[in-house]
Amino acid sequence: MSQLDAFRAEVRQWLDENCPAEMRQPVTGDDDVCWGGRKFVFKNDAQKMWLDRCVAKGYTVPDWPVAYGGAGLTPEQTKIFKQEMARISARPPLQSFGIWMLGPALLQFGTEDQKKHYLTQIARGEIRWCQGYSEPGAGSDLVSLQTFGEDKGDHWVVNGSKIWTSYADQADWIFCLVRTDKSNKYQGITFMLFDMESAGVTTKPILLISGNSPFCETFFDDVVVPKTQFIGEVNRGWDVAKYLLGHEREMISGGGAGGDMRSLGAAMLKSVGANDAGELDDPVLRAEIAAFDVDVFAYRAMGERFMDMWKTGRAHPASSNMMKYVGTELNKRRYELLMSAGGSAALEWESDESREGARPRAWLRTKANSIEGGTSEVMLNVIAKRILDLPGA
Amino acid sequence: MPLYHNEDQAMLKDSISPFVAEKAPVAHLRQLRDRRDETGFSRELWAEFVDMGLPGMLVPEDQGGLGMGHMEAGIVLEEIGRNLTPSPFLTTSVGGVTALTKGGGVQAARWLPAIAAGQAIAxxxxxxxxxxxxxxxxxxxxxxxxxxxxxxxxxxxxxxxxxxxxxxxxxxxxxxxxxxxxxxxxxxxxxxxxxxxxxxxxxxxxxxxxxxxxxxxxxVGGGQAVLDAMLAATRTGASAELLGVGQGAMDMTIGYLKERKQFGRLIGEFQALQHRAAHLYGELEVARATVMKAQQLLDEGSEDATLYVSVAKAKAGRAANLAVREGVQMHGGIGMTDEFDIGLFMKRDRALSEYMGDIHYHTDRVARLNGY
The missing domain is CATH 2.40.110.10 (Butyryl-CoA Dehydrogenase, subunit A, domain 2)
Structure with missing residues (x-):
């Protein structure tokens, strides 16, 4: 048995013994997700037990170094770990922007003390982070952001506002792009970290077309940020931000909004019904769903290849933009088909049967997939310029 | 197994790519076409394939071959596709060899060494x-x-x-x-x-x-298993060749966007074309990953290969078709002329996409394999 086979056997046995049955069910809604943090309330004992056991093994962040709360797995081992998790439909023990975004940025740009402090907190699910990037006047044109940190010697005083801050009202800390030099557009931004309970921070949820409020407006009114709380160099936060956006796109395209990677058609048999030949009982919808399934399976292979290449430094640095574009457009298509397959039942907004309109709300939520974290159009611009090297502005 | 070429495979690609591009570029296809060649491919070129051991890539070593896998055969097929090279490689060295190897016995013993030695076409x-x-x-x-x-x-x-x-x-x-x-x-x-x-x-x-x-x-009566193996190998091979056709068409088109001027600007500066080119790039990359996945699963003897072979044929078919359609359109008027190569890519895509099941056949098969 090769070392990797032995590792697989070990993981399989550990999962078998430690993953509670309740945690082997597909995630059906946001309240099935463990986000961690000071304010998080566990849905049940199994959810807490699963988190605790994974924390003890470093399995919330399997590929992070052991010193920072990870399990120190190699890319090959991480892939096997994920395969074994998927094999038993195990839920991720912990999800967070800390894991997906801040963590990778800290690993790349953080000091040793920062890594030990913040990464360990993230790995244990102790602190829930939110991301302060977009502003009312700075969406796709993010670098024109205006939130300003005035230099006061040993600290900054931050004023301004952010928008589309995911779960800002539930987060403990924020990683935030703040202008610290008004004379230099790209090299005048600092990547700051601060507590959301700091004096002067307020949040206001934004009601979306889905009827939910996952995003907030976040206001900073003379917020004091000590000059120890930034990553990288002062005025060079754009480098960190760009790096981190790569990871956000990786996340959105991979496990996140890239969505379910199983056959949609097989899952729709029950609601659409089958004809005598056992085929979905609407030939045109069946054809569209089958074409979609081809793209889903294809994208699954792409995700595997992308991660294999990304983790070993083989991927084009801009290829996460392509993943984000393809993955989010695919997920929007999935929900259009889910709505069609559901018929009038998929329209119900408030009923027990519809779990309070879970499907139509999720359908509407997916429309943001190709807007947040860089619109599809921005992704295509980046691919055209950085990968295809097409000319022009 | 990571889903990218390992060192040996990368070296193979580095030797095959210039070889095919030099010996059998699109001009080679034009030569055969214009002289109304009755064989359909060049036996001289096939002899050079033999010198490199290519016809017997998939033939087991004890029968005179190289004992390689579909991943390696795919490298050759992609270059064949990119250069529109007329070649019996797919039917002989992939489909034929797979059927004979699977069947074994007298026919394998008789034909596999002959194929590896370049003495037989299937x-x-x-x-x-x-x-x-x-x-x-x-x-x-x-x-x-x-x-x-x-x-x-x-x-x-x-x-x-x-x-x-x-x-x-x-x-x-x-x-x-x-x-x-x-x-x-x-x-x-x-x-x-x-x-x-x-x-x-x-x-x-x-x-x-x-x-x-x-x-x-x-x-006797056991033909289905041999046929299935042969179809899986040939479809996967055709997918790799389609990928080459699509990639060749895209590369040519991107090149054209960087040299053709209208309204005083390079047409590649127009966002209307940039976005379509970027979309095409994504589709081809996804197709590439899918084809590679099918090759890898076949080489591993995995049950999942059955599904991924059809996913690959359907996806590579879609992506290559988009590449040749965008290619002709973005070339404008000259894309319609016989003198420019892009139209030849469109023709090859059409024939290759049909071979061993088109997009629709394989999309339907994906549905059936998933029970709907």
């Missing part, structure tokens, strides 16, 4: 109607004397008129059976047709062809 006689339906077989093999008598007809037999050995599906009393039929056998006739991509594919007749009992590839 063709696949599977379809009997214009659209790919390998399960609809009217050709019959009736027990006769020491063996069988074969009667029926097949169409779209690429290289059928020049092949040394034909792999023919037929129904026997015991069920579907695959036969290795020498083209020179009495009662075999071919009617080669020139196709849209300047390739030659034959309508073939089998009129009372007398075969020995050992002409069976695999077991």
């Amino acid at each position: 063709a696949l006689a599977i379809d009997e109607q214009a659209r790919h339906r390998p399960d609809r077989v009217a050709t019959t093999a009736v027990r006769s004397g020491n063996g069988f008598r074969l009667d029926g007809q097949k169409s779209f037999v690429v290289h059928g008129h020049v092949a040394d050995i034909l792999l023919v599906s037929a129904n026997s009393a015991d069920g579907l059976t695959l036969f290795a039929v020498p083209r020179e056998a009495k009662g075999v006739s071919s009617d080669p047709r020139l196709l849209v991509d300047s390739s030659l594919a034959s309508h073939m007749r089998f009129d009372g062809v007398e075969l020995n009992a050992d002409a069976v590839v695999g077991d």
Whole structure:
């Protein structure tokens, strides 16, 4: 048995013994997700037990170094770990922007003390982070952001506002792009970290077309940020931000909004019904769903290849933009088909049967997939310029 | 196994890519076409393939081959696709070799070393109607004397008129059976047709062809397993070649966007074209990953290969088709001329996409394999 086979056997046995049955069910809604943090309330004992056991093994962040709360797995081992998790439909023990975004940025740009402090907190699910990037006047044109940190010697005083801050009202800390030099557009931004309970921070949820409020407006009114709380160099936060956006796109395209990677058609048999030949009982919808399934399976292979290449430094640095574009457009298509397959039942907004309109709300939520974290159009611009090297502005 | 080429495979690509580009660029196809070549490919070029050991890539080492896998064969096929190289590699070295290896026995022992040595060309006689339906077989093999008598007809037999050995599906009393039929056998006739991509594919007749009992590839009545293996390999190979066609068309088109000027600007500056080019890039990258996945699963002998072969053929078909359509459109008027190569890519894509099941066939198969 090769070392990797032995590792697989070990993981399989550990999962078998430690993953509670309740945690082997597909995630059906946001309240099935463990986000961690000071304010998080566990849905049940199994959810807490699963988190605790994974924390003890470093399995919330399997590929992070052991010193920072990870399990120190190699890319090959991480892939096997994920395969074994998927094999038993195990839920991720912990999800967070800390894991997906801040963590990778800290690993790349953080000091040793920062890594030990913040990464360990993230790995244990102790602190829930939110991301302060977009502003009312700075969406796709993010670098024109205006939130300003005035230099006061040993600290900054931050004023301004952010928008589309995911779960800002539930987060403990924020990683935030703040202008610290008004004379230099790209090299005048600092990547700051601060507590959301700091004096002067307020949040206001934004009601979306889905009827939910996952995003907030976040206001900073003379917020004091000590000059120890930034990553990288002062005025060079754009480098960190760009790096981190790569990871956000990786996340959105991979496990996140890239969505379910199983056959949609097989899952729709029950609601659409089958004809005598056992085929979905609407030939045109069946054809569209089958074409979609081809793209889903294809994208699954792409995700595997992308991660294999990304983790070993083989991927084009801009290829996460392509993943984000393809993955989010695919997920929007999935929900259009889910709505069609559901018929009038998929329209119900408030009923027990519809779990309070879970499907139509999720359908509407997916429309943001190709807007947040860089619109599809921005992704295509980046691919055209950085990968295809097409000319022009 | 990571989903990218390992060092050996990358080295193979580094040697194959310039080899095919130098020996058989698109101009080579034009030469054969313009002189109305009756073989359909260059035997001189095939001899050079032999010098590099390529025809026997998939042939086991103990039978004179290199014992490589579909991942490696795909590297060769992608370059064949990129250069629109007419070649018997797909039918002979991928489809034929896979069937013979799977079947084993006398036919494998006879033909595999010959293929590896470049002494035999194989063709696949599977379809009997214009659209790919390998399960609809009217050709019959009736027990006769020491063996069988074969009667029926097949169409779209690429290289059928020049092949040394034909792999023919037929129904026997015991069920579907695959036969290795020498083209020179009495009662075999071919009617080669020139196709849209300047390739030659034959309508073939089998009129009372007398075969020995050992002409069976695999077991009598056990043809399905051999046929399935052959189809899986050939479809995956065709997907890799399609990927090359698509990539070649895209590279040419991106190049054109960077040199053609209108309204005083390079047309590649126009966002309307940039976004379409970027979208195409994504589709081809996804197709590449999918084809590689199918190759890897086949090489691993995984059950999932069945699904991924059809996903790959459908996805590579879609992506390559988008590449050639965008290619012709973005080239504008010159894209419609015979003088420019982009139209040849469009023609090749059409023929290759049809071969062994088109986008629609394989999309439907994905649905069936998933139980709907």
